[in-house]
Amino acid sequence: MPPSPSQFRVRALTATYVGPGSAPVSGIRKIGSTLEVQWQRSAGDSDDDYADLPDAVFSSSVDLDASTAESRFYRARLLTEGAEGVSVPVRGKAHGYITVSVGSSNSCGIRTDGKIACWGWKYEGPSAIVPPADVFSSVASGHHGCGLRASDGKMLCWGDNGYGQAPPGPSTESWLSVASTYTTTCGIRADGVLDCFGFPYYPNLINPQDREGPYLSASLGESNLCVVDVLGTARCWGDNYFRQNSPPPLTFSSVAVGDNFICGLLQDGRMSCWGKNLNGQAPPGPSAEIYSVVASGDSHTCGILQSGKLVCVGLNQVGQAPPGPSVDSFLDVSAFGPSTCAVRIDGKVQCWGANVVGAAPVLPVTDVLSSVSSNCGIRKDGTLVCWGHVSSDWALPTGRFTSIAVGTGFGCGLRTDGRIVCWGRDEEGQAPTAPSADTFTSISAGAAHACGVRSDGKVLCWGFNNYGQAPPGPSADSFTSVSCAPESTCGVRVDGKVVCWGNNWFGVAPSGPSADTFTSVAAGGHHSCGVRTDGKVVCWGSFNTDGEAPTTPSAELYTRVDVGHSHSCGLRVNGTVSCWGSNFYGQLNIPTPTETFSSLSVNLSKTCGVSTQGKLICWSVDWYGEAPPPGARP
Secondary structure (H helix, E strand, O other): OOOOOEEEOOOOEOOOOEOOOOOOEEEOOOOOOOOEEEEEEEOOOOOOOEEEOOOOOOOOOOOOOOOOOOOEEEEEEEEEOOEEEEOOOEEEOOOOEEEEEEOOOEEEEEEOOOOEEEEEOOOOOOOOOOOOOOOEEEEEEOOEEEEEEOOOOEEEEEEOOOOOOOOOOOOOOEEEEEEEOOOEEEEEEOOOOEEEEEOOHHHHHOOHHHHOOOEEEEEEOOOEEEEEEOOOOEEEEEOOOOOOOOOOOOOEEEEEEOOOEEEEEEOOOOEEEEEOOOOOOOOOOOOOOOEEEEEEOOOEEEEEEOOOEEEEEEOOOOOOOOOOOOOOEEEEEEEEOOEEEEEEOOOOEEEEEOEHHHOOOOOOOOOOEEEEEOOEEEEOOOOEEEOOOOHHHOOOOOOOEEEEEEOOOEEEEEEOOOOEEEEEOOOOOOOOOOOOOOOEEEEEEOOOEEEEEEOOOEEEEEEOOOOOOOOOOOOOOEEEEEEEOOOEEEEEEOOOOEEEEEOOHHHOOOOOOOOOOEEEEEOOOOOEEEEEOOOOEEEEOOOOOOOOOOOOOOOOOEEEEEEOOOEEEEEEOOOOEEEEEOOOOOOOOOOOOOOOEEEEEEEOOEEEEEEOOOOEEEEEOEOOOOOOOOOOOO
């Protein structure tokens, strides 16, 4: 009996308005069919002339090109089998920002309407933390957030309060400035007195008489606390290994504390730094250039010149400190760790460097890809592209490739002629750069070893072999595929049985052969999974503390599965992705749940996939830019 039609309606929402539901339309939603919502935007500030927004096909989509100067109308177009309709339009305007603060696990900014918006860890999803709705004049981010209310200077905090660093407000006193880091908040009260709360490291360093000031501003880092008094003198406390507590006898307007170094903005606009300068992040100065704002991270410093252009110095390993001058002009800049965010003159926030837990979202990789492995992919033309922490140190081989495998600090690719070439770390012989003598049909990489299936079906491994994960010589059995874990290897034999070798800690690599037959297997460090010939996923190993290795076969059918440290993801038969296990870093928060994928790669706590349109989509933790999310914040 055919399914009965269902009623569908859609609704458009923006940050400013909530639109009513559309008139209902009838259609049939079959099992395995997709429900597509395409967002549309008007050409001007009127309810007409709509066009589809590129890549905005889901309810959580963001309009990255929206102007902050004028409003637009938005509506959603719903498509399913047998039904199509559009929502009632709603008028919206993108918010601009006036200031931004990058924290250890999240970032916050003050919009042009004075409201605070935050992003990163615990600021997205159904249980997201919501900052207070008051109008603010300043904001500071750590593992928590604190802001000063514009009307009376009272402090309000939100988020993690495990050490008392984010007491519920508003405060009794009024404040002049606020600064925060992981578990500590410090500020200057309206009477000029320095006060700190939270983890008691900094308060215990400061003598009571030294808190009196009067001070104007404070800056807080991982190892130091610095203030500027009413005479422009800088004072610092904390770690003094690099003489961070000995600022030069100059007159300052503000200071920015980094990791074991400090940079200050003099009252004449020049910059002067002191402390650790191993990567050039703390030039002693005073500088010849005049700055309006200075910000310091772990090992880099960025500043905005009088012209509005942004320049950076110091370590640029993950793109956190592009030397500049920038093409765009900026109003404000903030840095923490290996991340930087800045407010452009059009009011939009732009971030670069490491996107730690979503605190500094960057633009997506724009290449059209055919497959992905960890932080590398194959473009449609067969060439290689890599991004993230170590990619700048890699000399990628040229040529055309059909598959790729990335291990710890190295990678190997299978060329169109069947030869394997590798790059990156090679201490254990895991990444020989010369093309292989044999030809292969597939390849996989572990922590310091790699294996491939030769054209004759035999498995050949190379690299570190301390647990027997990379035995010399070709295998006796013939295989259809192979998968490398950090210290073990599993393969699917031609008879469909899975056999494993190497370190069987946590039961991840039983020698087998398996009782069931499989089409593919994914070996991991704490658990392994495989797709049986009936399409169901079966997992083994680990303690299954987060449900990453369920003890029963999956109810749904899959074509492929991959595993991380404490989560797993699979490609369903309809091409959509499903993930299970730990969601501590958002591993299960698939940004485009109805998107169909052609390739999937799970690594530790991050996941990347290539959509059927060739678009790279990544989610979860992005410590060093390996997992750029599908969009940036306007």
